[in-house]
Each structure stands twice: as C-alpha cells, then as structure tokens.
Amino acid sequence: xxxxxxxxxxxxxxxxxxxxxxxxxxxxxxxxxxxxxxxxxxxxxxxxxxxxxxxxxxxxxxxxxxxxxxxxxxxxxxxxxxxxxxxxxxxxxxxxxxxxxxxxxxxxxxxxxxxxxxxxxxxxxxxxxxxxxxxxxxxxxxxxxxxxxxxxxxxxxxxxxxxxxxxxxxxxxxxxxxxxxxxxxxxxxxxxxxxxxxxxxxxxxxxxxxxxxxxxxxxxxxxxxxxxxxxxxxxxxxxxxxxxxxxxxxxxxxxxxxxxxxxx
Numbered sequence: 175x176x177x178x179x180x181x182x183x184x185x186x187x188x189x190x191x192x193x194x195x196x197x198x199x200x201x202x203x204x205x206x207x208x209x210x211x212x213x214x215x216x217x218x219x220x221x222x223x224x225x226x227x228x229x230x231x232x233x234x235x236x237x238x239x240x241x242x243x244x245x246x247x248x249x250x251x252x253x254x255x256x257x258x259x260x261x262x263x264x265x266x267x268x269x270x271x272x273x274x275x276x277x278x279x280x281x282x283x284x285x286x287x288x289x290x291x292x293x294x295x296x297x298x299x300x301x302x303x304x305x306x307x308x309x310x311x312x313x314x315x316x317x318x319x320x321x322x323x324x325x326x327x328x329x330x331x332x333x334x335x336x337x338x339x340x341x342x343x344x345x346x347x348x349x350x351x352x353x354x355x356x357x358x359x360x361x362x363x364x365x366x367x368x369x370x371x372x373x374x375x376x377x378x379x380x381x382x383x384x385x386x387x388x389x390x391x392x393x394x395x396x397x398x399x400x401x402x403x404x405x406x407x408x409x410x411x412x413x414x415x416x417x418x419x420x421x422x423x424x425x426x427x428x429x430x431x432x433x434x435x436x437x438x
Contacts, residue, residue: 181227181303185220186293192216193289197281206269206284207255207262213288214248217241220296224303232307232314236299236375239321243368246325250332254339264404295369295392298376298385305379317374324371327353328364335361348414356427358418359405362396363425369393397425 196212221237221244260266265284272279307314334352338344353360369389376385395401402424409415422428 181224181300184227185223185296185300188219188223189216189289189293189296190286192219193285193292197285200285201277201280204269205261206265206280207251209265209284209288210251210262211248211255212285213292214244214251216289216292217244217296220292221299224296224299228303228306230306230308232310232375232378233303235318236302236372239318239325240299240372243321243325243328246329250336254336263408291391291395295388297388298373299388301381301385302376302379305381307376307379309378311378314375314378317371317377319371320374321368321371324364324366324368326364327367328361331360331364346412348409348412348418350414350418350422353427356422356429356431358422358424359402360425360427362401363427366393366396366425 192212192215196208196215200206200208218241221240225233225237255262261269268284269276269280331353334354335349338349338354357363366389369392373382373385373389376382379385397403406415406419406424422431
C-alpha cells in the first residue's frame with residue numbers, strides 16, 4: 175500500500191543525493207561555489223518527481239515553470255562564476271576560517287544546510303502533488319502570472335548585472351541603471367515574487383499553512399540571512415554604495431526613481 179506522504183520522502187532523498195553529489199564535485203575542485211549551481215538542479219529534480227507522483231496538467235505547468243527558473247539561474251551562476259578567478263568570496267572566506275575542519279563544515283554548513291532550506295522552499299510543490307490538483311482555477315492562473323512577472327524581473331536584473339560586471343572598467347562600482355535604478359537588489363525581489371507565485375498556484379490544492387513555509391523561508395533567507403545582508407556587508411566599502419542606499423530601497427522597486435531619471 176502506497177504511503178500518502180511518499181512524495182515527501184522521495185524528494186527528501188533526491189535532494190540529499192543531489193547535495194552529496196555536488197559536495198563531492200565541489201570538494202574535488204575546492205570550490206564550494208558549485209553549491210549555488212546545484213541549488214537550481216535540486217528544484218528541477220523535486221518538481222519533476224512531484225509531477226511523476228501526480229501527473230496532472232496543473233502540476234505539469236508548475237514543474238515546467240520551476241525548471242525554467244532553475245535552469246536559467248544555474249546557467250547565470252555558471253557564467254557569473256566564469257567572470258572571476260577562483261572560488262566565490264563568501265565560500266572562500268568560510269573555507270579559510272574553517273581551516274582543518276573545512277571538509278565537515280563544508281558538508282554540513284553549506285551543502286546539507288542548503289538542502290534543508292531547498293526542501294522547505296519546495297513544500298508548495300510537494301503539497302500540490304500530495305493533495306492533487308486536476309483543475310485550473312483563477313487563483314492558480316493569478317499565481318502563474320505572479321511567477322512570470324518575478325521570473326522576468328529577476329532574469330532582466332541578472333542580465334543587466336552580468337553585462338555590467340563583464341566590463342572591466344566597472345570593477346569596484348555599483349550598478350545603478352536599468353532595474354538597478356529602482357532598487358538595490360532587483361534580482362532578489364524577482365526571486366521572492368516568483369516563489370510567492372508558486373505558493374498562490376498551490377493554494378487551490380489546500381493545506382496552505384504548510385505551503386506558505388516555502389516562500390516564507392526564501393524571503394527570510396534573502397532579507398535576513400544570505401542574500402541582502404551578506405552582500406551589503408561587502409558592498410559597504412564600495413564607492414557609491416552609501417549614496418545608493420540613501421536613494422534606493424533594498425528590494426521593492428521605487429518607480430518614482432524611473433520618472434526622476436527621465437526628467438534629468
């Protein structure tokens with residue numbers, strides 16, 4: 175007899191294997207930054223496992239959308255990493271700090287901890303597969319539109335940042351044009367929005383109080399832990415950062431800045 179919560183167990187082990195695999199590659203290459211590439215792959219595995227468990231059209235569209243986001247993000251991180259030499263500054267600093275215990279702490283504090291958060295963020299997808307969702311509802315389509323808005327916002331912001339950093343003349347400078355004129359971290363804003371879109375898509379399946387853990391976890395990570403706070407601790411010494419901080423909000427775009435730019 176099939177257990178009613180089997181999808182939660184299957185995805186748990188898929189994510190665990192994904193994280194252990196990427197850890198092995200990262201340790202061999204001495205580059206824990208590969209965890210960020212493996213992050214997106216974990217969502218792909220989870221969403222398609224959910225669809226196989228519940229092969230209905232709403233679940234299929236959800237899996238396609240998550241895969242679109244995850245592959246784009248992984249490719250962006252891959253090409254971003256090619257612009258620099260060596261390991262990402264965050265992971266390099268941790269590796270140097272951990273010293274002889276880098277192996278254990280890289281496994282637990284980077285890859286396994288990341289896998290734990292990945293699992294929590296996937297909860298809207300898992301709940302949708304578990305409860306089943308055979309019909310498209312208005313709220314589902316609203317969620318899909320919210321997802322697409324966030325996806326486009328994040329994609330455009332990442333492309334603008336990649337193009338900016340590709341120019342050696344911009345080294346040590348703050349990007350303040352395009353979407354980056356409206357907020358300091360438009361890419362993070364887009365990512366938060368799209369995961370709340372996934373949550374809205376999942377709510378017709380029920381048990382929203384479990385699904386809401388997903389976007390809440392992601393929002394907390396970005397705004398309080400590894401997103402905005404960590405990045406801005408590094409940027410605080412960059413010329414122009416304090417001025418940008420005084421003008422632009424951290425995440426939610428201020429469209430008044432767009433009008434002011436046009437008036438100049």
